[in-house]
Amino acid sequence: MIKIKDLHKQFDQLKVLKGINLEVAKGKVVVVIGPSGSGKTTLLRCLNVLEQPTSGQIAIEDQVLDFSQQVPKKKIPSFRRLTGMVFQNYNLFPHMTALENIMEGPVTVKGEKKEAARKKAEMLLGKVGLGDKIHFYPFQLSGGQQQRVGIARALAMEPKVMLFDEPTSALDPELVGEVLKVMKDLANEGMTMVVVTHEMRFAREAADEVIFMDGGVVVERGNPEQIFSNPKEARTKQFLNLIQ
Amino acid sequence: MAKMFLSSIFLDPERVARLMEIGKNSFQPLLEGAIIYTIPLTLISFVCGLALAILTALARISGNKVLQTVARMYVSAVRGTPLLVQLFIIFYGLPTIGIIIDPFPSAIIGFSLNVGAYASEIIRAAILSIPKGQWEAGYSIGMSYPQTLKRIILPQASRVSIPPLSNTFISLVKDTSLASMILVTEMFRRAQEIAATNYEFLLLYMQAALIYWVICFLLSVVQGRIENRLDRYVSS
Numbered sequence: 092m093i094k095i096k097d098l099h100k101q102f103d104q105l106k107v108l109k110g111i112n113l114e115v116a117k118g119k120v121v122v123v124i125g126p127s128g129s130g131k132t133t134l135l136r137c138l139n140v141l142e143q144p145t146s147g148q149i150a151i152e153d154q155v156l157d158f159s160q161q162v163p164k165k166k167i168p169s170f171r172r173l174t175g176m177v178f179q180n181y182n183l184f185p186h187m188t189a190l191e192n193i194m195e196g197p198v199t200v201k202g203e204k205k206e207a208a209r210k211k212a213e214m215l216l217g218k219v220g221l222g223d224k225i226h227f228y229p230f231q232l233s234g235g236q237q238q239r240v241g242i243a244r245a246l247a248m249e250p251k252v253m254l255f256d257e258p259t260s261a262l263d264p265e266l267v268g269e270v271l272k273v274m275k276d277l278a279n280e281g282m283t284m285v286v287v288t289h290e291m292r293f294a295r296e297a298a299d300e301v302i303f304m305d306g307g308v309v310v311e312r313g314n315p316e317q318i319f320s321n322p323k324e325a326r327t328k329q330f331l332n333l334i335q
Numbered sequence: 336m337a338k339m340f341l342s343s344i345f346l347d348p349e350r351v352a353r354l355m356e357i358g359k360n361s362f363q364p365l366l367e368g369a370i371i372y373t374i375p376l377t378l379i380s381f382v383c384g385l386a387l388a389i390l391t392a393l394a395r396i397s398g399n400k401v402l403q404t405v406a407r408m409y410v411s412a413v414r415g416t417p418l419l420v421q422l423f424i425i426f427y428g429l430p431t432i433g434i435i436i437d438p439f440p441s442a443i444i445g446f447s448l449n450v451g452a453y454a455s456e457i458i459r460a461a462i463l464s465i466p467k468g469q470w471e472a473g474y475s476i477g478m479s480y481p482q483t484l485k486r487i488i489l490p491q492a493s494r495v496s497i498p499p500l501s502n503t504f505i506s507l508v509k510d511t512s513l514a515s516m517i518l519v520t521e522m523f524r525r526a527q528e529i530a531a532t533n534y535e536f537l538l539l540y541m542q543a544a545l546i547y548w549v550i551c552f553l554l555s556v557v558q559g560r561i562e563n564r565l566d567r568y569v570s571s
């Protein structure tokens with residue numbers, strides 16, 4: 092499903108990603124952990140080209156972008172539509188209701204009929220447990236509710252892969268559960284997901300694979316049990332000690 | 336002395352009657368001047384200026400160095416020279432190189448260029464005040480730059496820019512009086528012309544001032560309404 096080959100990203104002098112290789116099979120959930128500044132966000136942003144990698148290759152399904160050469164600008168939008176992004180601070184459109192936030196992509200980008208888009212948006216809001224909040228503006232929703240709208244907005248574009256960048260780290264502790272539940276449901280439905288998170292319980296319960304990143308490289312990878320109970324690398328152990 | 340002055344205006348019944356008569360007769364031409372010239376001049380110039388301002392703001396924030404420079408020079412030139420001088424250049428200056436433009440269109444051009452420059456700074460600041468995450472959210476659901484701009488950024492930027500744009504608009508209403516200097520028979524020019532025949536300068540200029548004031552007052556009411564409408568999506 093996703094194949095990343097020798098991905099590099101550099102901001103001016105700062106090398107943030109130093110050769111990432113990663114494969115994610117269809118329907119799998121990969122959790123990415125690692126210390127602050129290790130490049131987790133940058134990796135996700137490269138996956139939907141919000142950040143242009145310096146070199147390397149990313150393939151999602153049958154679309155391949157090779158960043159060693161100049162990537163044609165017109166290839167990017169269709170590539171971007173393969174992935175849905177969920178942001179740490181939700182980034183909902185504040186001037187639109189929950190329903191309008193979700194309809195925006197299908198109507199404006201895909202040219203879907205308003206009526207059909209509305210039906211789908213209502214269905215998605217029901218799915219994330221917000222069927223009674225469809226006409227609320229973001230400022231009228233709690234953080235957890237906003238993030239669930241964010242997830243529904245991404246799903247409305249019917250992406251092949253969902254990317255989550257610390258989706259619960261801006262939330263009050265009591266609101267984390269409702270978002271994680273939606274994510275688990277999604278995983279159970281077979282959605283391919285790449286999740287950056289510090290929620291170790293989510294990683295244990297939902298991840299097929301855990302990836303530990305540090306200093307712009309993948310230091311260690313394995314199933315959750317292996318990484319959390321029996322890490323091989325000293326850096327992984329050190330990091331896990333710090334957060335547990 | 337003061338008593339004499341007051342009595343000369345207010346206590347002389349004949350004088351009061353004359354003033355009332357002139358005031359009544361001049362009210363209609365002044366109002367006509369406002370309706371036929373002042374208001375259309377303001378509206379047309381504002382709409383054209385706003386379009387120009389959006390283009391200029393987009394040029395300023397674009398990555399294109401040439402566009403940026405052109406936009407910056409335009410803004411600098413307009414802001415750095417008096418509006419009256421600009422109007423004179425267009426109406427009295429250009430004919431010497433064979434470009435002859437009627438008074439009213441000359442005024443439209445001058446005022447539009449002016450609004451375009453000032454409002455572009457307002458719009459640019461408003462666009463830049465929208466968090467980067469909003470652009471990224473637009474891109475992440477597959478929107479293009481123009482789509483994100485139109486659907487996500489400008490609607491939010493317009494809310495931020497309503498108060499300063501209203502100031503520009505109200506200034507424009509008052510600035511249209513300068514069009515009197517290039518022969519547009521708008522309200523203030525009519526006041527001047529009428530006063531020149533009967534020498535009641537105070538009365539006529541006060542009358543014109545009052546009409547400007549009423550127009551601006553009504554505009555600030557409209558501004559309040561628009562702000563309330565656009566504020567519906569932010570917590571108070």
Ligand SMILES: Nc1ncnc2c1ncn2[C@@H]1O[C@H](COP(=O)(O)OP(=O)(O)OP(=O)(O)O)[C@@H](O)[C@H]1O
Nearest residue numbers: 102103105107125126127128129130131132133134
């Ligand atoms: N646009 C940018 N310009 C310059 N440097 C950047 C930019 N974005 C990120 N960086 C730098 O890249 C490095 C990695 O950032 P990144 O956000 O990917 O880390 P992270 O692993 O997500 O960290 P955190 O856990 O704090 O979110 C940091 O040193 C950061 O300062």
Ligand SMILES: [Mg+2]
Nearest residue numbers: 131132133256
């Ligand atoms: Mg991050």
